[in-house]
Amino acid sequence: MDPRIAPPFPDAALPILQNTQLRKNVAHATDVIQEKRNRLVAEKQDWQELRTAAAAIRAHVLANLATYLEQFETNCTAAGGVVHWAKDAAEAREIILEILREEKASEVIKIKSMTSAEIQLNPALEAAGITAIETDLAELILQLGKDEPSHIVVPALHVNRQQVREIFARRMGLPGLPDDPEALTAAARTYLRKKFLSVPAAISGANFLIAENGSVAIVESEGNGRMCLTLPRTLIALAGIEKVLPRFGDLEVLLQVLARSATGERLNPYNSLWSGVTPGDGPQRFHVVLLDNGRSEILGLKVERQTLQCIRCAACLNTCPVYRQTGGHAYGSPYGGPIGAILTPQLEHMRHAQSLPYASSLCAACYEVCPVKINIPEVLIDLRAKVVDQEREETKRWFDPMFMGMKVANFAFGSAARFGLAQWFGRLGLRFFTDKDGWIRKLPNLGARWTLSRDLPGMPDQTFRQWWAEREAGRNKEAR
Amino acid sequence: MTRSSRQAILDRVRAATSSDADRYENIPRGYVRAGELDLQGCIALMTERLHEYGAEVVECAPADLPHIMVRQLQHSGRHHFVVPTGVPAEWLGSGVTWMVDESLGHDDIEQCGGVVTGASAGVADSGTIVLHHGPAEGRRVITLLPDFHLCILRASQIVETLPEYFARFTDPPRLATYISGPSATADIEMTRIKGVHGPRFLSVILVRDDA
Numbered sequence: 001m002d003p004r005i006a007p008p009f010p011d012a013a014l015p016i017l018q019n020t021q022l023r024k025n026v027a028h029a030t031d032v033i034q035e036k037r038n039r040l041v042a043e044k045q046d047w048q049e050l051r052t053a054a055a056a057i058r059a060h061v062l063a064n065l066a067t068y069l070e071q072f073e074t075n076c077t078a079a080g081g082v083v084h085w086a087k088d089a090a091e092a093r094e095i096i097l098e099i100l101r102e103e104k105a106s107e108v109i110k111i112k113s114m115t116s117a118e119i120q121l122n123p124a125l126e127a128a129g130i131t132a133i134e135t136d137l138a139e140l141i142l143q144l145g146k147d148e149p150s151h152i153v154v155p156a157l158h159v160n161r162q163q164v165r166e167i168f169a170r171r172m173g174l175p176g177l178p179d180d181p182e183a184l185t186a187a188a189r190t191y192l193r194k195k196f197l198s199v200p201a202a203i204s205g206a207n208f209l210i211a212e213n214g215s216v217a218i219v220e221s222e223g224n225g226r227m228c229l230t231l232p233r234t235l236i237a238l239a240g241i242e243k244v245l246p247r248f249g250d251l252e253v254l255l256q257v258l259a260r261s262a263t264g265e266r267l268n269p270y271n272s273l274w275s276g277v278t279p280g281d282g283p284q285r286f287h288v289v290l291l292d293n294g295r296s297e298i299l300g301l302k303v304e305r306q307t308l309q310c311i312r313c314a315a316c317l318n319t320c321p322v323y324r325q326t327g328g329h330a331y332g333s334p335y336g337g338p339i340g341a342i343l344t345p346q347l348e349h350m351r352h353a354q355s356l357p358y359a360s361s362l363c364a365a366c367y368e369v370c371p372v373k374i375n376i377p378e379v380l381i382d383l384r385a386k387v388v389d390q391e392r393e394e395t396k397r398w399f400d401p402m403f404m405g406m407k408v409a410n411f412a413f414g415s416a417a418r419f420g421l422a423q424w425f426g427r428l429g430l431r432f433f434t435d436k437d438g439w440i441r442k443l444p445n446l447g448a449r450w451t452l453s454r455d456l457p458g459m460p461d462q463t464f465r466q467w468w469a470e471r472e473a474g475r476n477k478e479a480r
Numbered sequence: 481m482t483r484s485s486r487q488a489i490l491d492r493v494r495a496a497t498s499s500d501a502d503r504y505e506n507i508p509r510g511y512v513r514a515g516e517l518d519l520q521g522c523i524a525l526m527t528e529r530l531h532e533y534g535a536e537v538v539e540c541a542p543a544d545l546p547h548i549m550v551r552q553l554q555h556s557g558r559h560h561f562v563v564p565t566g567v568p569a570e571w572l573g574s575g576v577t578w579m580v581d582e583s584l585g586h587d588d589i590e591q592c593g594g595v596v597t598g599a600s601a602g603v604a605d606s607g608t609i610v611l612h613h614g615p616a617e618g619r620r621v622i623t624l625l626p627d628f629h630l631c632i633l634r635a636s637q638i639v640e641t642l643p644e645y646f647a648r649f650t651d652p653p654r655l656a657t658y659i660s661g662p663s664a665t666a667d668i669e670m671t672r673i674k675g676v677h678g679p680r681f682l683s684v685i686l687v688r689d690d691a
């Protein structure tokens with residue numbers, strides 16, 4: 001899932017749209033989450049006030065980010081943690097590898113972390129001879145099945161129980177394993193228990209960093225997070241620099257909106273908070289890696305900054321009419337769906353993934369459900385403008401039929417006479433493609449992009465302008 | 481290398497936000513902070529939520545706690561129970577085997593049938609049990625490895641809303657675990673399965689210290 005080598009969205013989406021099994025799995029999962037989410041949001045009388053507060057807290061953090069990062073660093077260090085700063089993915093990987101080398105760790109257990117996928121950590125660990133063991137059930141399914149995540153919260157939602165059974169039976173050596181979710185979950189529990197008790201180092205992401213006391217928060221459901229945060233000797237938390245909150249008390253807003261938006265629960269089954277190192281309880285060596293990787297650049301842009309308010313709840317994915325058809329793989333990034341469509345190209349400094357801002361109908365369903373009120377359509381449009389600006393700089397645009405078509409259209413629409421002439425030519429040309437019943441079902445070249453998925457009504461015999469002129473002429477006759 | 485990255489990142493962040501002026505106090509907080517229920521209502525809601533999670537709930541008077549505790553533990557069909565060092569000695573009735581957590585190893589804790597702890601707070605709205613891992617709640621590991629958790633929650637510790645909990649603890653705890661239902665996953669076809677890694681069975685004794 002490297003956006004630098006991923007194919008453009010339309011190319012990646014087309015084969016997926018033909019995979020009916022995957023589409024069924026994605027539709028089912030997103031329906032279930034949305035139904036739960038909507039029910040729990042409806043019962044919350046103060047939902048809009050919570051959203052307003054959550055958005056304001058996140059915006060406030062971003063406006064004062066340097067102050068809060070320094071506060072977090074000071075307090076985390078005082079509590080016994082070690083804070084590292086990474087400009088980019090490569091530096092973050094290097095810092096983490098260095099810590100693990102010092103620990104002489106040959107294995108490391110991991111809590112699900114999208115940031116870890118963003119920096120492509122697992123391939124780097126493998127290259128360094130360190131076995132990464134994903135402990136979230138969904139991530140374990142993907143890791144054993146050599147698959148990629150397709151959702152921020154439920155990364156394996158595109159896989160069904162028979163597929164999970166097949167993967168577990170093969171990779172865990174359990175040929176008689178049945179395919180009911182209970183048995184599959186039990187198999188994962190047994191498989192991972194030994195690892196939890198023996199592996200000396202763990203890597204986590206972070207849902208929130210609390211500036212006030214330097215603590216880190218992880219929300220989860222399964223308890224694999226608590227295992228990783230409690231049992232190993234060494235713990236490394238990787239977090240984007242935007243993850244800070246000013247105070248412990250701000251969690252009263254963010255935990256409520258996150259749980260309802262992400263999984264349709266009043267609170268996640270487990271929320272863990274810890275500050276640095278506590279003697280006798282949990283890992284005695286604790287590192288935090290603060291990752292920039294393009295974030296400080298986004299911070300300086302007026303419209304784009306709100307992208308960093310995101311708390312990764314994935315409500316925008318579940319509601320998006322595009323994501324619900326394609327699932328996450330088409331986005332070619334660990335961050336799919338509407339938030340991925342704005343975040344991914346920006347993290348790539350607009351040098352890759354430029355097709356993603358177009359992977360949207362701009363219906364704004366994402367904005368409506370966003371618990372921190374990110375105006376995703378606004379950012380999408382701004383990014384589209386940037387992509388067009390980039391294309392304007394390219395000389396090869398003169399060979400692009402779309403560009404040439406627009407140039408011609410621009411010329412034709414410039415005067416009434418030229419427009420009338422173009423209409424006449426258009427009607428003449430389209431006549432060859434119009435069926436007897438007056439519908440156009442197949443157009444060549446660029447026109448095929450329309451007729452691929454829908455029909456086009458044929459051109460009428462008379463244009464509106466011709467009709468109007470005739471009508472006016474008739475009136476004048478009557479008046480006389 | 482990290483040293484210079486730190487400075488570079490902070491410089492870039494400062495440059496990007498140089499024209500911002502935004503005060504923490506101005507964050508609008510129009511959401512519900514204080515609940516409306518009286519204590520009886522809070523206890524009823526807490527009990528309802530815990531039942532929704534499949535947890536067992538019994539109420540008892542403070543004086544009855546030791547024998548109710550032993551009854552619940554025997555009822556669970558388990559025999560060995562970990563307790564943190566800060567649990568009052570008079571709680572530890574006879575009839576079950578207690579293992580006081582004086583730096584027990586992970587394997588010893590794993591071998592135990594269950595664990596008994598106190599709590600720091602209960603949030604009725606979400607049915608959340610809050611552990612700050614003080615002397616009566618113990619190290620994080622003891623409420624993680626055993627499959628059965630008996631939690632003693634006093635009525636006076638229950639608040640209705642999450643903001644009320646945060647209002648009670650303005651001084652942030654060093655460690656905290658919020659438990660809202662037992663360990664669960666919905667990763668396979670969104671089917672909710674109880675008990676992936678944490679305790680699969682949660683039992684709560686509500687001590688009516690309000691009466």
